[in-house]
Amino acid sequence: MRFLLTLAVVANLALLAYGQGFFGPPPAEQGRTPRPLSQRNQQALILGAPIPPTATP
DSSP states (O other): OHHHHHHHHHHHHHHHHHHHTTTSSOGGGTTOOOOOGGGSOGGGOOOOOOOOOOOOO
């Protein structure tokens, strides 16, 4: 019975790794061409002035 549980856990971990792309591009990404970083929503990022560090007592 322990063997079956261990086998099920290993199979689940293998499928998770495959789906997340540890063995190459994930299945959901096949056929897509990724956009270069320079074309990814640059206007959505807003930077403000840095917060000065506060003195600790």
